[in-house]
Amino acid sequence: MDLKRFRVVAIDVRGLVCRHEVQGESVESACAALTEQGFTIVEAAHQDGLMPKARFSWTGPAFHAGVFAEDLAMLLGAGMTITDALNVLSMREQSSAGQRLLAQVIESLRGGQALSQALGEHEEVFPALLVSTIAASEQTGDLVSALERYAAHQRSFRALRDRAVGACVYPLLLLALGTVIFLFLVFAVIPRFSRLLDGTTGDLPFLSAMLLSWGRLLDENPTVYGLAIAALFAAAGACWTALRSRETRARLIAGIPIISRLVREFRHLQMYRSLCLLTGGGIPLVHALASSRVLLDPHDQIRLAHGMRAISNGASISSALAECGLADPVATGMLAAADKTGTLPQMLDRIAGFYEAALTRNIEVASRLIEPLLMIAIGTVIGGLVLLMYLPIFDLASRIG
DSSP, X not given: OOOXXXXXXXXXXXXXXXXXXXXXXXXXXXXXXXXXXXXXXXXXXXTTSOOOOOOOOOOSSOOOHHHHHHHHHHHHHTTOOHHHHHHHHHHHOOSHHHHHHHHHHHHHHHTTOOHHHHHHTTTTTSOHHHXXXXXXXXXXXXXXXXXXXXXHHHHHHHHHHHHHHHHHHHHHHHHHHHHHHHHHIIIIIHHHHHHHTTTOOSOOOHHHHHHHHHHHHHHHOHHHHHHHHHHHHHHHHHHHHHHTSHHHHHHHHHTSHHHHHHHHHHHHHHHHHHHHXXXXXXXXHHHHHHHHXXXXXXXXXXXXXXXXXXXXXXXXXXXHHHHTTOSOHHHHHHHHHHHHHSOHHHHHHHHHHHHHHHHHHHHHHHHHHHHHHHHHHHHHHHHHHHHHHHHXXXXXXXXXX
């Protein structure tokens, strides 16, 4: 039997990364032998071939960078080394994909890389903000506090996001229910109703006549009915495909004044939180602004670029952000105070807190405003359809009487 030799990278029961040369008929059989001995396979390749450094592809539960930072800070604060802490997190990890990810990070650390470099190789998993925060802390030696600040930032972000999602649930349910009822009336009830009133004569309101004509068309022509249903599904699919594009969603949101204002405030809040985190870690202001730029929409990114240019030319952050429209009067005043006292990170945190409180209030107000307006709109459309359906009956009853 012709056995091939394979190079395998695995994690042993102690959480240590080790390399093996194993013989087997295939990669699967070679890995199976190590798995039976309690090893967790990270990578396997034929000995004659190259063993590429696989990019991490998440196949299990969603990765939460904030939870990772919080757990890592707790372990490091207890006196563990970075490698030991990552080994503990790897052993606790439920999914094999997460274990492979942490194993690759540990291997990079043992190869001499810094933690920020090891995490930066997996940019699709670890956010740039986390990597930048860790890179800055490696210069100052306060990695634990930097991770704790990032974890607090993520907790605040998730709480606000959950609040916004919760405010959208009821309106979306109303909209979905109203749409289902509308489609049921148009494609199921009206065709049967028009059959009952077939042959009715007399002057009907224009909209009622159009509605009955639509019903007769669907009832008498199954082909047209099928085409209408197919067109409905095609339109729904086209809308779903279009909404998957970030640019399309941005244009749609920009066309809704209330929603676009809330989204812009949320992006500004993220920017100030990120600036607080980065400048507090020792990153220069212009570099922190460049890292936070991706959190803004395209128009505000252009405005921020002008502000960064002004700061590079000697302008203060308060005047630069105010002139480019990224700081309201309250934020401008607080930034001006920070220019005098030299407490920029603390002031940025206060500005973010101010934006968060204002955004929370605005979400509640918008929710209270949108819900009744949506109910009125749905009631008007569905009630109007029902009224137009019953007008011919009222007309027939009056002529019989």
